[in-house]
Amino acid sequence: MIGNDVVDLSDPESSRDARHPRFDHRVFTPEEVRSLPTDHSDLQKRWILWSAKEAAYKAARRESAEVVFSPTRFVVELDRSLCGTVRYGIRRWPARVQIDGDCVHAVVSEDASFAGILSGARRLTSTELCDPSEAVRRFTLSSIATELDLAIADLRIEKIDRIPQLILAGRAVPAALSLSHHGSYAGFACRAPRIGKADRISQCVTAGGFAHSSRGLSHAASSTSIAYRPQVEQGDLR
Amino acid sequence: MDQTEIFEKVVKILTPYVKNQQALEGVSLATHILDDLKVNSARLVDVVLEFEDAFDIEIDDDDVDKVETVGNAVELIEAKIG
Structure with a gap:
């Protein structure tokens, strides 16, 4: 199964001001929250994490309609090249995120080689x-x-x-x-x-x-x- | 608070996040939040948090997953506030 998600960083919806103050704690694990930088680059990293979770959810939903979109249960682990995995319970999907300007694009697959x-x-x-x-x-x-x-x-x-x-x-x-x-x-x-x-x-x-x-x-x-x-x-x- | 009041409050909270203004003009309990109103999935998180604030309730992810229409949201909130 596969899934993808795209985020436009330049869209007003992606801005810091557009988010509810509790957004981060609602969708990210404590470790993910700690990984968010406090400088201007936090916006990009936030949506990298989000897009990977969303992509994995789409893949998971193809496997089972019972899967709930509970963002904190989709745990994102990416290396510096933005390749890694998204875990959901015992399930694990290879993931990679690509960035081009304002575009963040995450893809998850069953196969790490893609x-x-x-x-x-x-x-x-x-x-x-x-x-x-x-x-x-x-x-x-x-x-x-x-x-x-x-x-x-x-x-x-x-x-x-x-x-x-x-x-x-x-x-x-x-x-x-x-x-x-x-x-x-x-x-x-x-x-x-x-x-x-x-x-x-x-x-x-x-x-x-x-x-x-x-x-x-x-x-x-x-x-x-x-x-x-x-x-x-x-x-x-x- | 009766269902009509909850509905009006729900629509008011949703309004800033709606991309399909035409669907908003004809909004009803049957209106689909993502498909009809075109609310972005990330913004749905903000909407739920605003529901929690406005109605002084807690909504977990399992509850959110069952909410597809405006009516689903109204029913969920109605049940939560008892």
Whole structure:
């Protein structure tokens, strides 16, 4: 299972003043609270932690509808490169957070190598901001279509039980998909199967699943993905 | 405090966090807080904390998880304040 979350640091919602005074203690463990710096860099670290928790929650919800979003129960442990894990009870998801300017994008996966995971985040245009939910779908579908060499017209995303589902040629594809948008940014993560142009429909119908890509899917989603460029000294979030 | 008063107070607390003003204009007990009002999940934490302050109650995460609509919030608060 996978999950992702994006946070726009420049959005007024992300500012210090926008938070309730008890926010930190409500969502972070005591150790996480202690890890928050007291200088200007606290904003970025706060949302790094939050995005990792949210991404892990999305992954957890795919495994069980019984999972409760209790942020303090999702314990984030990241190293200086913003790679690490998110724990929820005995469950542990590999996690990595990438930062590009004001964009914080967290992805969690079952596999620490993140092999086969296509993900990305980018700034939305002013036109796209009129309907960010649609924009994140278009961005995701475009990235998947490019990566898998498919026609975007054959793809769409539907939500089933509040979980996004990739639909190819009218049929659900067994691909794990996670969408997110906040402020001016949209992000996604997808564990996508390889789907050849010639066999995509027959496989979809008959195989009940697809072979994973032998070439693998890069973490970077073509030109729209974010690159890892830490903007501040990250410190140790553990 | 009756249900109507709780509803009005809940809507007042939610209002600054709502991104879909059209949905807010037609808000009802059936209105979905995240899907219809487009309240951000992180801001939902702030909303819950404001509920706690405004109604002098404590709301744990298990309670929050059951709140999807404005009506769910009203019912939860109504039960808490007894």
